[in-house]
Amino acid sequence: MLEKRNFETDAVRTQSERTDFREHSTPLYLTSSFVFDDAEQARALFADEVSGNIYTRFSNPNNTEFIEKLCLLEGTEDGIATASGMAAMYISMASLLKAGDHVLASRSVFGSTHQILNIIFPRFNISHSYADLGDPDSWEKQILPNTKMIFVETPSNPSLDLIDLEWLGKLAAKHKVILNVDNCFATPYLQNPSKWGADLVTHSATKFIDGQGRVIGGAVLGKKALIKEVRFFARHTGPAMSPFNAWLLSKSLETLAVRMEKHCANALDLAQWLENRSEVEYVKYPFLSSHPQYALAKKQMRLGGGVVTFEIKGGIEAGRKFLNSLKMLSLSANLGDTRSIATHPASTTHSKLIDTERLAVGITPGLIRVSVGLENIKDVIADIAQALKF
Numbered sequence: 001m002l003e004k005r006n007f008e009t010d011a012v013r014t015q016s017e018r019t020d021f022r023e024h025s026t027p028l029y030l031t032s033s034f035v036f037d038d039a040e041q042a043r044a045l046f047a048d049e050v051s052g053n054i055y056t057r058f059s060n061p062n063n064t065e066f067i068e069k070l071c072l073l074e075g076t077e078d079g080i081a082t083a084s085g086m087a088a089m090y091i092s093m094a095s096l097l098k099a100g101d102h103v104l105a106s107r108s109v110f111g112s113t114h115q116i117l118n119i120i121f122p123r124f125n126i127s128h129s130y131a132d133l134g135d136p137d138s139w140e141k142q143i144l145p146n147t148k149m150i151f152v153e154t155p156s157n158p159s160l161d162l163i164d165l166e167w168l169g170k171l172a173a174k175h176k177v178i179l180n181v182d183n184c185f186a187t188p189y190l191q192n193p194s195k196w197g198a199d200l201v202t203h204s205a206t207k208f209i210d211g212q213g214r215v216i217g218g219a220v221l222g223k224k225a226l227i228k229e230v231r232f233f234a235r236h237t238g239p240a241m242s243p244f245n246a247w248l249l250s251k252s253l254e255t256l257a258v259r260m261e262k263h264c265a266n267a268l269d270l271a272q273w274l275e276n277r278s279e280v281e282y283v284k285y286p287f288l289s290s291h292p293q294y295a296l297a298k299k300q301m302r303l304g305g306g307v308v309t310f311e312i313k314g315g316i317e318a319g320r321k322f323l324n325s326l327k328m329l330s331l332s333a334n335l336g337d338t339r340s341i342a343t344h345p346a347s348t349t350h351s352k353l354i355d356t357e358r359l360a361v362g363i364t365p366g367l368i369r370v371s372v373g374l375e376n377i378k379d380v381i382a383d384i385a386q387a388l389k390f
């Protein structure tokens with residue numbers, strides 16, 4: 001474990017050892033394997049008696065740098081980088097669950113996480129149930145004798161509801177179940193679930209961690225004993241992150257703090273502006289005082305995040321017209337980019353859910369999700385203003 005400094009310093013100064021070329025910025029290690037000094041060292045490496053790189057499916061200096069830095073920023077003991085966020089979600093569950101186990105998840109998890117729980121895991125006799133973020137009293141009743149893991153996202157996508165991580169950490173500890181938090185929306189800069197008792201913290205690095213819409217990646221972080229199991233599973237099933245992506249993502253982390261400050265300031269400006277518009281039914285943003293969980297957001301998040309959602313008056317048709325009238329904002333399914341992006345979840349990211357499931361996770365027909373980028377917010381607001389007048 002490296003010594004903990006302040007967030008920005010760890011993000012900038014955590015670097016793999018310099019090579020003989022004395023480079024200032026970490027080079028890219030594009031190599032599939034590494035050479036052994038002699039037969040004895042090869043034997044010791046494979047026997048786990050010494051640490052070192054053998055093969056890039058197991059480890060690589062770029063992946064190690066990325067993950068050591070991310071662990072410092074999240075306050076976790078250990079971690080592993082994966083090829084995508086979904087690889088991280090999948091191995092964080094598949095490596096620790098077995099037939100007969102049960103997962104309790106928040107109803108509003110990411111679409112593909114739903115597909116793992118609903119379609120893929122039942123094939124292996126791993127069951128699940130969903131609990132509502134808005135009804136914390138129902139959670140304890142849903143913990144069964146075979147519940148092995150609680151999986152949550154806070155803030156949720158796209159409805160931006162929260163769950164009290166301190167309360168949930170205690171509930172998980174009381175019942176001895178693994179608490180797994182997908183921290184993709186908040187990033188380690190805004191919220192550290194391990195501080196409140198999360199055993200695993202999972203990420204899609206594709207979003208704000210990259211922050212520039214370039215690469216796919218993910219990470220599973222957490223307690224040493226659990227990551228040991230996750231690492232075994234990953235080593236032999238192969239969801240490794242490419243060294244190129246790890247190299248890029250490690251450099252992305254250097255600017256995470258300044259980027260998140262700006263994303264959040266822009267998002268708050270937009271949310272406050274939207275609140276005063278007659279075309280808008282309601283606005284949801286964790287750091288708006290009108291958010292039902294504003295006090296909780298202030299307690300467990302440093303800032304409100306880079307995503308704002310709002311409901312346009314006029315339902316699904318008004319939502320479509322609004323999107324088609326935008327001139328600058330991108331229509332894309334991604335989020336956490338320098339470029340502001342507008343999405344209509346009911347017809348895209350969450351279209352696979354049935355109507356009642358969508359409403360249960362707060363996705364109303366005219367709901368628009370804006371991932372607020374790093375443009376000047378006046379230009380983002382100007383584009384949204386002209387599109388609201390369709």
Ligand SMILES: *Cc1c(COP(=O)(O)O)cnc(C)c1O
Pocket residue numbers: 084085086087089110153157182184185203204205206207216217218
């Ligand atoms: C995007 C996303 C994922 C999946 O990540 P990929 O990198 O696209 O595989 C998982 N969880 C959340 C909350 C996400 O936004």
